[in-house]
Amino acid sequence: MRQATREYHFDWMLWSAFDTAAKLSRGSEKEYRTTLKYIPYFRGIVEAMLQSGEPGKRFVELCAKYFGNFVTARERGRKTAMTTFCFSPTILYALDVAPVCLELLSAIMALTYRRGTGEFLDYCNEVGFTETSCSSQRGALGGFLAGLGSEIDMIVTDTPGVCDTNANAFSFAAAYLQKPFFQLDFPPVLVDPQTDTYHREDYKALIRFLEEHTGKTLDVDRLRQVLMEIEVQDALMAELEDLSRLVPNPLPVSFGLLTYAGRFLFGGMPECTRLLESMVEQGRANAEKGISGLKSGVEKIRVFFCYIDHYAQDLRLWQLLDERGIGYAGNILSRHWASTAPYVRILDKADAAYTVDTTSLDAMLDSVAALNSRMPMVKQIRGPYDAPNMWLDDTLALAKLYSADCIVYNGTPGCRNTWGMVKLLARDTEKAGFPTHIMNTDAFDERVQSWEATRERFEEFLTVRRLLP
């Protein structure tokens, strides 16, 4: 690792960069233009976000607040928990714990920095963690293992039974950093009374763990408050889903990213609600005018990403989609399977969805356990890909519902699960009539395949399959 990288805590740097960018968005045009000259490496992401309107500005503010929350947690007497993107932060907020989500930090660093997270990825290997592990955790984890991150009080993950490489990263971190560790574990079947009982018991054990390590007792009113906020967010996300089915789709391509990242950062908190409100407002305005969210205004095709997106610097995936007139039909990260979601209603999947019930503590615990067990990836990858409510079911249903013209898989080489079955999935989606492209790349590490090569191969797919001229 370069000495320069060791000079400052990486998370403090990230907070500082986003905090400055957030202030920039509220400054004058002259201030904005002048500052861009001084941030040559960040200007791409800053411009991409701030120029996308109010939601982009709010998202930058959201990131700044999230980083600030855990970087300054100690000073404010709060605990921090290292956690994963598919663990709903709702319960942490209910217990006033600041979440530190590794994948979000990795993705945001990859989107922001020219060097991405390369040095931290490599640092993990230097201290014994395997280079074949998933880059989504390794990117940020390396910073913490190197002692260049904020103090972590506990580690909480919910991927045993879902994703080994993910769970293993947190287990390794707990051993290496000598921190208390809790895992939510998942049976391979989603809709089953025994599974529900298990989820409830496991979630209660999680709360006992959090109470023990925070020294706080779960505040029922606070839990009710965050769950009610979840309901509001679910309603807003449902409206965004409805809007995205219009032709032309009035939502800008980056809204998918903002939706899931917002929910991963601040699920159950007003910050996420405000972001979603601004997105709905912009979407509605575009819909009323009958215009597309794409800059060109012409949506030529729609693509459904059946796993995750590509986090190349400066949002270049979304820029490509925007430039080429490709509508973004979302991915599995942006769907949370609330019973009020349009896809749940239309696909008649109420049994696979969660409902928020705040009438009693038990009802709330059941709700939050069900919510967590429907998180992206936790829901789809826990069982065989072709079992009911799993990856194939969701991919085909969502691709059809959102009128996708093709399906793209993108992940990381560290993803044993999806790489263990993506060829089978692609065979099935092709049979169902969806041209399917498997990106042989790493969503978080451009050293595996450069963005330029990824783009070229994607465009080749679009040409060869006659999706775009």
Add this chain to the structure above:
Amino acid sequence: MMPEWVEAAVVLENGFIREWKAAGKKVVGYTCSYLPDEVFHAAGILPFRLRGYGTEECSIGDTYFGPFICSLPKCMLQLAGEGRLRFLDGAIITPGCDSMRRLDECWRKAGDDHEGIVPGFFFHFGVPHKFSDYTVHWFIDEIRRLIAAVEAHFGVAVTDEGLRESIRIYNRGRALLQQFDRFRTAPNPPITGAEALAVILAGTAMARDAYNSCLEAFLDKLTDHRTETQTDRIRLMLVGSANDDVELVRVIEGNRALVVADNLCFSARFHLDPVAEDGNLVEALARHYLQKNECPRMYGQYRQRLDLLRAKIRSARVDGVVLQNIRFCDLHGAENGLFERALEAEGTPCLRLEREYGPLVEKGRLKIRVDAFLERIAQKHGAAA
């Protein structure tokens, strides 16, 4: 020294299986040591630990699995695709790890292209990743679900009496393996590590009653004609990813070293403690199998596993530890990194090796690295003397 019955370790469809099948009896393959074999024994079915041993290429495995997957399940799929597992009447896939659990889909889908390779009974068996009262309840339900499926498919009954008798027989086997382990870890062991692995592997590929008898006779022989031939060798411990290849141990041992202990999936580690023979037997099995934390699939148990290694290093007077993992096996690979750090700090030399499962195409590379490691240990001994 090697008894003839360890043919079972190196021949996939060995003589015992051929005899078993000729008698019209069933064989069910399984992928993970967290499956309670006793259930199948009680049903009159031979539980057979699936292996990828004997593959010569991996074209079928590579067709269905993606590129970034451990070569062990790929080799298993290769064998299945080539029709070399047709003697199986059933297969159980367990989430031992992600690569292995995806064998479920890959095998089934390969069956669309290769006729008759998917056994009639095909079962996905969930295993929790931690031990607590409520995970034991889940595991009890899962074992009951398995029993019901086996009974329905094969038209057999798993009775309490039958299960108790099977547990008794398996416990006897555990006690014998414990005796065997004492021979193996003795100051001058009468057998090599490669031979020890063969003896253990045989237990995964033949009926337990017959195995116990063979093992008993073998132990008697070892007691009566004890020859302490393995002197002056460097004593190693082998840790990490699954290994069912006797040759790998032979390569590591060469003529300078002896593998006297291990912590591997195919090894003695799961055979030592007995299962309770009274009370609720399904619960006894669930508790016994789930409380084993030797495998890194049981997250958050690193400290306990490290203590286990330390204890074995002491009791077997180990000079050095070989920490190996199959490429893309992140669970063992990452934990090996932690072990190396801790054990080296305590003065135990460690060697980390990454390898591919299957034919030993990298024998030369492995040998060079192991030789250098042995040299390091020898120098350390020399300096100490």
